[in-house]
Amino acid sequence: MTHQVHAFEPPERFVAGTVGPPGERTFFLQARGGGRLVSVALEKVQVSLLAEKLEELLTEAQRRFGVDLPELAPVVGDNEPLDTPVDEEFRVGTLGLAFDVDTATVVIEAIAAGEVEPEVELGDEDDEDDEDEDEEPDEDLDRLRVRLTPQATRQFIERARRVVNAGRPPCPLCGQPLDPAGHLCPRHNGYHR
Template sequence: MSASFDLDGLEHFTVGTIGPPGQRVFYLQAGVTGTLVTLKLEKQQVAALAEYLAGALREIADDPDAILPEADLGLIDPVEAEWAVGDIGIGYDADADRLLIMATEVPSQDDPGEPATARFHITRGQVAGFVARAREVVSAGRPPCRYCGAPLNDDGGWCACSN
């Protein structure tokens, strides 16, 4: 069974990738002094999480554009994923004015135990920074085919739909 995490007072919360377009691996990373948690995600999970968080920020903030995003949003080495994320849930703690992201590990057929979970309590600034960074890394991939929208092959000029 993998380790579970519940981190509050985060000093670092970001998303990033390793690898060339078409072969990138996406990571969610959160940290407090002495603890750094890195989880593996899919590109679609990053995009969906960013858009949902952007909407949540609009709901809870009077002027979401006035929120200053966190500054340093690069991945911290070593980037070693604890586990791969399956489900992601989001909540809001109005008393603490924090959004809560809860990630659940992809269940393993080899391990019949409960999947691990990670809970990250993040500030509005961390949300704003995450959304901007996530949109940046998602859009940095291969360009889409103008006909079907699927990513073009590695040389950027061919899609199976044009065959």
């Protein structure tokens, strides 16, 4: 079966967003450009980890290559909902990050889930990955590839953090999400206060 590579270098818009009410949200990465719209589904923890690792990547690029990082804008960036229709192309299994020194851009690659557990890879674009013979080769999986400037990366990070934090508030005792109908906290051995 052939695989598809959805490349946006650069996209007109690249955002993390959700569909559904808190507690039942489905998280998406969505790229738009050149008359195309691609949405890929992923887990909340993957969005949170992606924002964290992108921040680390920008800091490392500044330290190692002297890349000028934009200041955080005091104005709220893109806060619009996801573009419709939100049709899931695939579910993300692996997220790859790289910094291209020649163009001073960040490359984000979301690879479809195969037989491998979800993970986030962080490295230089020239690094080669070691593959186990039991794993499905990454070349045979669909992927979304996006190339962003440091400014666009910062905007993505800020929105991703807002999206993750917009869900149900955490329990102050155990950290699990609080449901509107109530919460059986393990710290209280299942009893309500």
